[in-house]
Amino acid sequence: MSIALPTPEDVEELLLSCRYGDVEDIQQFVDKFGPDPLATARDDNGNTVLHMQQGGRLICARRATDALDFLLPLLPASLLAARNNAGSTPLHWAALNSHLVVAQKLVQFQGGPGVDLIDIKNEAGRSPLGEAETVRWEEGAKWFVEVMNLDEKTKGEEELHPAEGLENVEVEIEDAEGQVARMTLGQTPSSTASDDKQTS
Secondary structure, eight states, rough: OOOOOOHHHHHHHHHHHHTTTTTHHHHHHHHHHHHHHHOOOOTTTTHHHHHTTTOOOTTTHHHHHHHHHGGGGGGGGGGGOOOOOOOHHHHHHHHTTOHHHHHHHHHTTTTGGGGGGGGOOOTTSSOOOHHHTTTTTTTHHHHHHHHHHOHHHHHHHHHHOOOTOOOEEEEEEEEEEEEEEEEEEOOHHHHHHHHHHHHH
């Protein structure tokens, strides 16, 4: 016996159920149509079930995580990095809506893209960390910075060793947001002290 295909109305109902964290309704959809349509369901803006799952600020955090716990094992891991029409991933939405537990589950999902999700930029040029900073979500921004992969960004810095006697070599390091930090390598304690006197 073949499983019925969902109609556009069925998909719309599914996305609404995901938006409001109605696990029972999501379960009924899966029972009727199987899990495959979950991966292809999109609204008019290209949002997936994972975007919709934590799309609203008013959704209860418990319901959001319950729905996410139900959905994640049924979805291909690639859906965690799926972008909507604005180039935003589900993690962008979690950041915009200050959903820490949801953000953590998306990043920590076994077999998913992991911390690489934090570096994906949307059409506005913002990563999920950038979105967290935009909405002044300090708790989320702090967590993103704690777990994000800085190895590649700092590798060049770690491998720079000023030659003997070479002082005050300035390097620039660009973060995921395109912000540039400048630092001076090879500065001796005496030159630092004299610089401090000049600036005070």
